């Protein structure tokens with residue numbers, strides 16, 4: 001072949017590959033699942049053990065706000081193990097409600113930044129309407145696919161090349177765990193956090209349709225109103241009112257998990273390629289009376305982390 005022909009061919013190949021790479025969608029990982037299923041823990045395990053260029057973008061619509069860290073169950077700085085987190089506690093809860101359109105704008109910017117650092121964006125959180133707004137190609141805020149009175153069909157035309165990992169736990173086991181988690185959250189400072197929230201008058205400043213809706217806020221507002229004080233239950237009527245508030249928090253948390261799973265099933269039924277990881281055995285182990293931390297970690301590693309790691313590896317190699 002003539003040198004000039006070789007040069008022309010090389011230029012053509014280079015142009016084609018530039019166009020192809022421009023057209024190629026950017027890769028992101030999305031870890032979804034109901035509240036309590038272990039999404040945050042999985043994201044940290046993957047980021048610290050295998051995909052060290054990961055940066056996590058929170059997609060829980062209550063955890064985006066600053067404040068009520070225990071009540072909304074935000075991952076603590078210690079648990080983050082140095083993995084960068086975005087849109088976690090960064091939104092002012094006194095301003096307007098954080099919408100899926102806000103998430104689309106802010107999370108898209110973060111994804112571009114992470115990509116410019118050659119990082120792997122990992123979206124983690126249970127709010128499927130946020131995930132939906134971000135990844136569908138032509139998101140229209142008027143088309144309420146999950147929460148509207150007249151749900152619209154789910155689009156499967158996506159802006160990114162997505163690796164969806166769905167952490168699933170069979171609901172009766174998850175419900176049992178969520179009830180235990182509420183008790184643990186209350187013991188580890190949720191009650192005191194809410195006392196401070198109401199005593200300081202912050203509840204009057206936050207948007208009632210935003211952070212003011214976090215599970216725990218309305219339930220304890222009713223309790224404090226009923227006992228006309230901010231004290232812990234100390235016998236008699238306060239015990240009953242406190243028990244009622246805790247029962248409602250547990251019920252509402254279980255309802256939230258159930259609703260989140262039904263939204264995930266809608267996405268899957270519409271053709272989203274969700275890779276389901278069953279974490280039930282690890283949760284059964286946590287709930288067993290003679291549970292050992294080492295045994296739980298072993299099951300979690302084998303049944304949740306390893307298969308997820310393989311899925312992400314394969315996705316990145318494609």
Ligand code: ATP
Pocket residue numbers: 060061062063071072073126127128129130146147213214215216256259260263
């Ligand atoms: P979406 O419907 O937008 O996908 P979602 O599944 O997280 O989001 P919704 O079903 O809209 O949530 O949530 C119902 C309610 O669940 C919220 O209004 C709030 O009361 C509660 N909720 C959701 N996430 C949290 C959280 N992290 N902490 C406390 N309450 C929460």
